Amino acid sequence: MDDPAFDTQTDLQTQSILLAAANHDNASLRNLLRNSSANVQDSETGFTPLHAAIAACEPDEDHAKDVNGHVNGDTNDVAEGQKQEIEGAVKTMKLLFENGAIWNDLDVKGETPGCIAHRLGLKELYELCVDAGVRAEMLLSRLEQYQLLGDNEEDEDEEEDEEDEVEDVAEGVETIDISHGDESTENPNYLASNLTFDRDRLLDGSANGVMMEWETTLMQRSAELLAPTEGLRVLNVGHGMGIIDGIFHEKKPKAHHIIEAHPDVIKRMKEQGWDKKPGVFIHEGRWQDIVPGLVEKGELFDAIYFDTFAEEYKALREFFTEYVIGLLDPAGGADGNGGKFGLFNGMGADRQVVYDVYNKIVEFDLFEAGFDTEWETIPVPNLDEHGEWEGVRRKYWVLAEYKLPTCSFIG
Numbered sequence: 001m002d003d004p005a006f007d008t009q010t011d012l013q014t015q016s017i018l019l020a021a022a023n024h025d026n027a028s029l030r031n032l033l034r035n036s037s038a039n040v041q042d043s044e045t046g047f048t049p050l051h052a053a054i055a056a057c058e059p060d061e062d063h064a065k066d067v068n069g070h071v072n073g074d075t076n077d078v079a080e081g082q083k084q085e086i087e088g089a090v091k092t093m094k095l096l097f098e099n100g101a102i103w104n105d106l107d108v109k110g111e112t113p114g115c116i117a118h119r120l121g122l123k124e125l126y127e128l129c130v131d132a133g134v135r136a137e138m139l140l141s142r143l144e145q146y147q148l149l150g151d152n153e154e155d156e157d158e159e160e161d162e163e164d165e166v167e168d169v170a171e172g173v174e175t176i177d178i179s180h181g182d183e184s185t186e187n188p189n190y191l192a193s194n195l196t197f198d199r200d201r202l203l204d205g206s207a208n209g210v211m212m213e214w215e216t217t218l219m220q221r222s223a224e225l226l227a228p229t230e231g232l233r234v235l236n237v238g239h240g241m242g243i244i245d246g247i248f249h250e251k252k253p254k255a256h257h258i259i260e261a262h263p264d265v266i267k268r269m270k271e272q273g274w275d276k277k278p279g280v281f282i283h284e285g286r287w288q289d290i291v292p293g294l295v296e297k298g299e300l301f302d303a304i305y306f307d308t309f310a311e312e313y314k315a316l317r318e319f320f321t322e323y324v325i326g327l328l329d330p331a332g333g334a335d336g337n338g339g340k341f342g343l344f345n346g347m348g349a350d351r352q353v354v355y356d357v358y359n360k361i362v363e364f365d366l367f368e369a370g371f372d373t374e375w376e377t378i379p380v381p382n383l384d385e386h387g388e389w390e391g392v393r394r395k396y397w398v399l400a401e402y403k404l405p406t407c408s409f410i411g
C-alpha cells in the first residue's frame, strides 16, 4: 500500500535537490546527495538536477534584449552575472556527474540536459554534457566487452574483479540506441522485409527510410575523398540506391567490389545491369559472412566505404577494428601512401548532443584501431521544408551539418 507520508517526504527531498541544483548551491546539494540519488525527476516537468542546473542559466526576461537588440539594464552587470551563473553551473554539473547523474535523461519536452544547453547557446555546459556522454557510453561498451570475455573465460576471478569495478562506475549510466534507421529494426528483420524503391528513396517494410536522395551530396563528397583518381580498387559495403556505387563507377575503378545482403536490392542491382559492368564483383550476403573470406584471399583495396542499415554501432566498430586493417592496402590509395576508409556518419543524428557524443567515440575507437580521422563539415538543407519526411516513419536526420570522416592508417 502507498504511504502518503513517505510520498510527501520523497517529493520534498526531490524538490530540495532540484532547488539546490538550480541555485548552484553545492554545499546543500552535496549534503542532500548523501541520502538521495542525483537522478530524481520533477513529476511535472521531468527535470533532473542537471536540467535544473543548466536551465537556471537562461537569461531572465528583465535582461532579455529589447526590439533594438539592446540588453535591458547595465550590459556589463548582465554579462558579469551570466558569467558567474555559468561558473556556478559548471561546478554543480561536475558534482552531479561525480554522483552518478545520467547525462541523457529526457524531460517532458523530450530534451536532455545537453539539448537545453545547446538551445540556450551555453557552449561550456554543452561540452560538459558531451564529455559525460562519451565517458558513459565508452564505459558501457567496455562493460559489454568484459561480459563477452567473461562468458568465454574459464578462470574468471580477475575478470570479475575488473568487471565489478566497471559496473560500479557505470552504475546509473544509460545507453542510447544509435542504429541507422529505426532502432526497433534489427538486421535480420530488416533483411526479411519487403523494400519499396521510389524515385528518390528506399523504404523498408515498416516505412523506415533506408536511403534517401538528399544524401547524394554526402555520397558525392565521400567518393571524391576516397577515390580521387581513376583505376583504383574499391570496396563498398551496402548498395542501397546505388548512389555511391554509381559515383565510384564513373571513376572507372580497376576492381569494384560491392557487398549487399538484401534480396530486393540484389534483384534490382541485376535488373539495372550491375552484374555485367566491367570490374564489378557483387558479393551477395551479409558483410559479416563475406568479409572474412576476402581477408583470407588477401584482397586489398585503395578505398573502402561502409554504409549498412539497421545495425548497431558495435557492428561498425567490429568492421573497422577487425577487418579494415586487413583489407586496406598500406601502400595503396591515389598517392601510394595508403588506402582510405570512409563510413556513413549518421549515428545519433536525430539529436545534436548524441551525434556529437558519437563523433567523439567513433574517432576514439578509430584511433584505437589504428586510424587517423580527418573531418569535413557539409551543410544539410532543411529537410522538413522540402517535405522529405512525408510518408517516412521516423526522421533519422534532424541536424544542419553532416560531419564527414575520412580515415587513413596512423603515421
Ligand SMILES: C[S@@+](CC[C@H](N)C(=O)[O-])C[C@H]1O[C@@H](n2cnc3c(N)ncnc32)[C@H](O)[C@@H]1O
Residues within 6 Å of the ligand: 187, 210, 211, 219, 237, 238, 239, 240, 241, 242, 243, 244, 245, 259, 260, 261, 262, 265, 285, 286, 287, 288, 307, 308, 309, 310, 311
Ligand atoms: C543506407 S543503404 C546504403 C546506401 C548507399 N550508400 C547508397 O549510396 O545508395 C544500406 C544498405 O546496406 C544493406 N545492408 C544492411 N545490412 C547489411 C549487412 N549486414 N551486410 C551487407 N549489406 C547490408 C542494405 O540492404 C542497404 O542496401
